[in-house]
Amino acid sequence: MAVDPRRTALGLGRFGLGARPGDLVRAEPIEEVLRREILSGLVPLPGGPDLSAAATLLSALQAEEQSRKLARAASPDAPMPEGPPAPPIQERIYQAEVAARLGLARDAPVGFVERLVWFWANHFTVSVVRGAQLRVSAGAFEREAIRPHVLGRFRDLLLAAATHPAMLIYLDNVASVGPNSPAGQRQRKGLNENLGRELLELHTLGVDGGYTQADVTALARILTGWSVLRDGHAEGLPGATAFRRGAHEPGPVTLLGRTYLDIGPEQLRLALDDLATHPATARHVAFRLARHFVADDPPPALVARLTRTFLDQDGDLSRLALALIEAPEAWDPVQRKIRSPQEFLTATLRGLALAPDPRMVTGGLAALGQPYWSAPAPNGYPDDAGTWASPEGMRARLDLAARTGQLAAGTDPMALAEAVLGPLATDETRTALRRAESRPQGVALVLMAPEFQRR
Template identity: 45%
Template sequence: MSMFNSAMTPAAIALNRFGLGARPDDAVPGDAKSWLLAQFKRYEPLPAPWQAQPRTPVVWNALVAQQREVRTAAASEKQAAQQAFRRESRDDYLAAVGARAASALATPAPFVERLVHFWANHFAVSVDKVAVLGLAGAFEADAIRPNVLGRFEDLLLAGVRHPAMLLYLDQAASIGPQSPQALRVAERQPARRRGLNENLAREIMELHTVGVRSGYTQADVTEFARALTGWSVAGLGGAEAHADGETPFQFRPMLHEPGARTVLGRSYGEPGEQQARAILHALATAPATAQHIAAKLARHFVADEPPPPLVEKLAAAFTRSGGDLPTVYRTLVDAPEAWQPQPAKFKSPWEWSVSSLRALGRHDVPALQAANLLNQLGQPVWKPGSPAGYDDIAATWAAPDALVRRVEVAQRLAAQAGDAVDARSLAPRILPGSLTQATATAVARSESPAGALALLLVSPEFLRR
């Protein structure tokens, strides 16, 4: 143990930087890299907490039915129907938050579970839009979790086609200006205007694929948005929803803008839905996308200012493999830059909360408690407030007032644990080989078990990874 500077051992790096934090009952990995890579086989796309949640088609059809009740309610009953809709959506949201937390606490594959959280934030939806409130959990369960160990293109397509994304970015309301539907409306109701919406096209290019510095233009965004017209969800506007076993995605030809599109210098003349799919394929496999994804992964796992050589390694693996994500993850695990002993990353509120509960040996947490905890710490689940998702850099999360809130939460968690957890014996198990002399001494001298535990949870070693 050093007196001042914390240095992480390979085991601590595997458990805390790549994983979600050590549990007191975890065996310390002897071969850290092998332990991480073996998790690809142990990962469960839908573990028990998620299996208890309804799948996307069921959630969507229930939302369609609720919206129909609101729409058809008498004027005197409309407000009550709207309140019931919000209440049921809120219940779905809280149940999904509980499933997410329980999954993170009990997973046998914490490295892959962290990757789920990374990609859910990369393809961010936000529940501050009421239509997304009941769908955000299903988005993570059905678009992200099954594809986290697949190809990036499949993950991208699953995210873009999910009703949570289509509603969040207003794609379901986008109509081609020269589409059959637009021409029909213009003829019958000249004063009514519904047109092209560029939100989804812009965010796919700026955030999900090539990145803002890749050189695309506003014209590229507009052309891509035209290609995406018709990508919608069954059951909107009073139409019948699909059966519960079917995906809610629906291509609506009457909304699609006819004609070829030119995006990033290439022409796409494919018919209907295939036009946007062809553009998505080109974006998913573009060199700029490889660079963008590589930089985000390196920033998340290694440093707020990621080492350029690491970014290049990850981008090369992405390109060489055609966007095979496990190949990229293996390259990350093999990279010396990822194993530097200095804990360069400051935990976000979600990361710190999960690692704290794991350190206390918790396997689940009441859904409302989990939601309230993250609200207090400033990172409500699935509510980043923008399509860019939450930042994962220290400047966003390490402000003095934010640290005060963590101290308050740590004290509350420690009080709940009571005398059942001995911080002195716990510390070396959750920070194997990485506990500083200063923290060990402070924990040992604490006047109460709860005080010692709270101090451990907000120690410099535990706040970083």
């Protein structure tokens, strides 16, 4: 198969993280590159603090800080340490996770699998906006619950995400107690339905998936007892997932017409297995995947093809990814999707071969409205052009492009356009670059070109 330079440029933007210098000159079709990345089964793992260590360290340092406060109170005349105070431990862990994610994005040859990680992490959102516990564990959630399963089966991804400590904390399952359980009778506590509701509405069936409020309550009952260890003992370290039998609602539960016996933690696993293979789940996942990669209003034929693949392949996500890149609708030459802020900033760093500074990136994404793991609600960051292409959003992008142009003042704008856009660059963009008053302005024009903003 002959190599089509325009298709290569399109594929690197639509399915990857953006072209780096030299990436548009390839000896094999981009479809084969993407297919090989999927079939390799390799999902890069970033270096970063693991969850249990982070939770333990947080507890230790909080205790250390409390000891220092007590010592200062006992010795008010003791000299204070010189220099600025160290950032809080949760901020240091968050920045370490950001740096690890940036390193993978910078070094990925194409980045299709990395994009899948981002997609699924947003599908199963946990957010640092809920406080310090999430700030130290959101990155670990992506590393531990999402990455190992993005090329595996959806049922395994669903179980890992639903029972990860970060999800149990984020959607308040740690506060959910079976009303008729020993703990519920003793403490007079009850159900929290947040996780049960979002598992049905967002993670599996979808809002129109045919479930009722009774099903939400039923799944919440099944989820009781799934919590997080507060103290280390034989079951694990602080911060680890634990099933607390004494807080679990006793008795069988009927969910979507099927009854699940009270057999401990297996009750949840069986219920999630059935949700993972439900036809409504297949349709919901297929639609969201097609919307993310291809168009805000995805072609019905593409959604139908992905739905069939999901069902026929028992939720095999590698087969689903292959079906996506093999679908003719996915290669529409019109760039219908606007890059999200994270995609835009990553493509900028890759195209200019800039070494990312985690704090600079964090500040830039905050200005653009999409900091890492910081979605305002459980439905994740929006995935439509209307959100990201607002007047305020585009002004923020223009400011970032201008600042980046100053950082890359030695870059030839025409060479940059050839490197990151190639045949996608329009005559209008090339004319604007020739008229640029300076190299920094020219770089900013490349970054703000419609061909670069869209994928």
